[in-house]
Amino acid sequence: MGSNVRYTVFGESHGQAIGGVLDGMPSGFRVNLPEITKWMERRRPGQSEITTRRTEQDIVNIISGITNEYTNGGPIAYYIENSDAISEHYSELEFKPRPGHADITMYEKYGSHRAFAGGGFSSGRLTASLVAAGAMCMQVLDGLGIDIVSYIDRIGDVSLNAETKFDQDYPYSFKTRIPDNEKDNEAHQSIIRAMGEGDSLGSSIQTEVRGLKPGIGEPYFNSMESEISRMMFSIPGIKGIEFGRGFGFSGALGSQVKDEMYVKDGGVGFMANNNGGILGGISNGMPVKFRVAVKPTSSIRKEEKTVDLRDMTDSAIRIQGRHDPCIGIRALPVVQTSTAIVILDLIMTGGFAKKVIS
Template sequence: MFSLGNEIRLTVFGSSHGPYIGGTVDGLPAGTEINKEYIQKWLDRRRPGQSLITTQRNEEDAIEIIAGSRDGFSDGSPFTFLFKNKDYIDKHYDELKNNPRPGHADLTMFYKYGDFRNYEGGGFFSGRMTLPLVAAGALAMSILDGYGIKIVTYIKSAGDISMKSEPPSGPEDVYGYRTRMPDRGMDELLYNKILKIIKEGDSLGSIIKTSVYNVPPGVGEPFFNSVESEISRAMFSIPGLKGVEFGAGFNLGSMMGSEANDEFYTDGKKIMTRTNNSGGILGGITDGMPVEFSVAMKPTSSIRIPQKSVNITTMEPSEVRVTGRHDPFISFRAVPVIQTLTAFVILDLMMAGKKL
């Protein structure tokens, strides 16, 4: 069972090429508004086939709510939803069954599940499994919005292209850009770079930043349920995500204490910090400043350039050239996944701390 959360708990099921993918959210108080149109808006933002720089797999990704909702509100039972897979082609994976893709979970899937593994489309290791994460996260985001909590996620850098302008201030600002890098000049450069990469049969990674505004101080639990622990656990459920840092992150390793420490000041009503190197978190608990973290998304492992592999049945050297439809820049669709999944974690932490 694949589950996340404490006070509210998300369980996901299904696979990339199976008939359905779905999820269940348990712990929602009865009477919580469930805005299906709002949830669908976020699902559409991660949907494949919406741009030349995404996989051309054609899926509607329309949410079907099958339990836990009555007249647009939760009824106290587990909120359960489904997505039907329609446009999948199993034959694209015939050659990959015994020839694992470098960088992909094909090999470790074989080590763990052997001949019984679900390998078509990457099975439940596929990025398609982020669908229920977005559905549950969008529901959480709609709840947090009522408390004035805003989450902003955007692509900060990709390859040798980095943002030059100030980051966006609104949760939806980034979706007006072709690559979801909210810098007009860099956005165009990155878009053209991705088109070039597509022609070459390669892929590209990125750094994606998230800021959570207006989280009250005192959210989070020491030790194993710290804000960093819970966010990191959730983020590493996203296929292709290989690194997380909070605030100044690894740059703290080259600082002096006098540089790294966020000095306090007050406006007479609340205590704030002049810098935010700690990412709004001290001792695993929010300090009232924006919660800030960045993640590293690796380049998609499914590329058309020939790569060396090993046939797992003969143990002979082999070569793989991936066919089919794959994202050359998975970060484009990862942005709404990270954004909404962050909302789920923050909501769960606030419920645990009785902050709602």
């Protein structure tokens, strides 16, 4: 994925390791390895009572591309070991696809030789690799004065409606990543109830890219919206996206959502940001704002109807294994860091990143 900053991923949920290759990073940039670890910890499984009990250390092992903490111009290759996979939980699922998962579509495309344990290479486990690459890109963006802030604004029927201003780290001080004490507690209790009933909850994640200069992005097929959307839909579980007011535009009058302009400090300022900082696929200098919908975890404890692919008969399963009751909590840093990959690629494509290396 990407034009100038290119990212690829490899591995499987229950394989020996997962990993990735990040190519196109500028040479001579100092990579803060503890900062990568911080982001890996935020996504890491087994971190609380409301996340999966699978326990992985998620240590990023650099193979190439970084010498003495500095990028050397070559592709940055790395791997992350899988140490706590229990494939026995999936033995029944070889021929009984889980509803809501990619099991059946993987079977239709790859046949009986597909990797089915843990979802194979379609598993959310591979997003750990995405976070590692994105954490590196975020450091480059930080040098350009660009900050990416994400938070959960809804879990189940608990919503945070008021917009609030805070820094990148603040949402991670809350159990559910909803940055409001009252809503955080409500959402936590909702998750506990859903777990007790063998069920799961959906969520939505708000993201804001601050400090982005106007003129970044390409019109039409490589617009900022299309590139961000492409990345977001590469994250398992994300089923919808909107920019700025998004679907709210459909019920508005044109006079209500104009984003009128005025002269500000010798340049152009905007009186509102209904369009989420993007016009014609190109940044306008306002914060880029988008929201993604994360579906409830498909693996739940309730009995579900499916088919037995061996004899094509109706069947049922009760899924074993360890799964997140609300995947949005651990998807949050994935959305945040993967956004950095897209933004850095668009900046490099437009030739705006010359001052990264001093």
